[in-house]
Amino acid sequence: MAATFGIDFGTTNSLVTVISNDVKTTKKRPYVLTHEGKPHPSVVWYGGTVPVVGKEAKDHLSQLGLGVFGNFVRSPKIFLGSPYGISVGGIKKEASDVVADLLGFLRKEATSSSFKGNSFESAVITIPVTMRGPARAELRFAAQKAGIRIHQFVHEPLAALYGYLRRDTNFGQTIAELERRLVLVFDWGGGTLDLTLCQVQNGLLMQIANLGDTEVGGDAFDLRLRNLIRRKHEENFPNSDWSLVQPNADARLLQACEDLKIGLSEHSKRSLFISDYLATPGPEKDSHRPPPKVGAWFYEPLKAVENLEPPKGGYSSSLN
Numbered sequence: 001m002a003a004t005f006g007i008d009f010g011t012t013n014s015l016v017t018v019i020s021n022d023v024k025t026t027k028k029r030p031y032v033l034t035h036e037g038k039p040h041p042s043v044v045w046y047g048g049t050v051p052v053v054g055k056e057a058k059d060h061l062s063q064l065g066l067g068v069f070g071n072f073v074r075s076p077k078i079f080l081g082s083p084y085g086i087s088v089g090g091i092k093k094e095a096s097d098v099v100a101d102l103l104g105f106l107r108k109e110a111t112s113s114s115f116k117g118n119s120f121e122s123a124v125i126t127i128p129v130t131m132r133g134p135a136r137a138e139l140r141f142a143a144q145k146a147g148i149r150i151h152q153f154v155h156e157p158l159a160a161l162y163g164y165l166r167r168d169t170n171f172g173q174t175i176a177e178l179e180r181r182l183v184l185v186f187d188w189g190g191g192t193l194d195l196t197l198c199q200v201q202n203g204l205l206m207q208i209a210n211l212g213d214t215e216v217g218g219d220a221f222d223l224r225l226r227n228l229i230r231r232k233h234e235e236n237f238p239n240s241d242w243s244l245v246q247p248n249a250d251a252r253l254l255q256a257c258e259d260l261k262i263g264l265s266e267h268s269k270r271s272l273f274i275s276d277y278l279a280t281p282g283p284e285k286d287s288h289r290p291p292p293k294v295g296a297w298f299y300e301p302l303k304a305v306e307n308l309e310p311p312k313g314g315y316s317s318s319l320n
Contacts, residue, residue, distance in 0.1 A: 004122040004151045011075045012190025013039035016110045033113050044101050046071045046088050053105035062250035064219050066191050073098050081135030096138050100145035107146055122149050126156045129210045157185040157196035158205050175203055190218040225257040244279040
């Protein structure tokens with residue numbers, strides 16, 4: 001029987017993990033299956049006869065937020081448990097069908113990996129603490145459509161804490177030292193920031209309390225960075241014609257902002273340059289700051305983000 005594998009079914013990104021023997025030590029260890037070192041975006045695009053999923057779909061999406069954008073569905077799991085289904089491009093779809101397309105894509109990517117001996121038919125899937133019975137049932141149904149049997153659900157904060165502790169070579173000793181102690185888990189995802197208070201009780205990880213905020217997810221940082229970059233570009237080129245934005249240029253800018261945010265996790269400053277943003281022969285066609293003769297644009301991340309003023313009407317409509 002093939003081993004059970006893990007699916008991190010995220011709001012904005014998802015990935016697969018499998019436990020296998022290390023070729024050097026022969027000990028079992030987790031292997032995270034990614035796309036070019038990054039998780040698969042939880043995006044499904046119904047632009048043709050065959051749905052497009054993951055990075056290829058996201059590369060064509062020029063909007064931030066969760067939900068339906070034309071023929072795109074970003075984070076289909078938020079619709080699970082709803083009796084109304086999803087209207088995608090004017091066509092009604094069941095949430096389980098859209099989720100099945102995403103899970104099927106993840107399974108296909110996993111089966112094409114180097115782990116040929118695993119059929120990827122039995123999975124442990126992470127879910128939000130707030131996911132209720134109807135949504136869980138529909139998720140099981142979606143997984144079944146994708147050829148996956150759900151072995152067990154695990155709450156996302158508990159999975160994060162367990163994964164963190166399990167990396168310790170003295171896992172048993174660490175758990176014993178944490179007995180009856182409280183542990184606060186910060187789960188900062190693309191859509192929400194969730195805080196979960198956990199406690200080790202008789203060697204088991206138990207959830208005590210949970211609280212989340214849907215206004216400070218990673219998407220909010222991407223949006224603010226995008227607005228900052230466009231504002232700086234307008235300051236350098238006040239006569240720019242924004243009706244000349246190149247096709248797919250906004251999608252490239254959003255992806256660059258996400259990459260910039262990720263880079264700031266390890267570096268105090270980063271640069272950004274988007275070529276051919278506007279369809280014009282002048283220097284304003286490229287998005288950067290300052291102009292090329294001055295050099296690349298660097299900025300201190302905290303100062304840049306804290307000093308930003310939200311646009312009129314705020315960000316809530318873009319994030320819901």
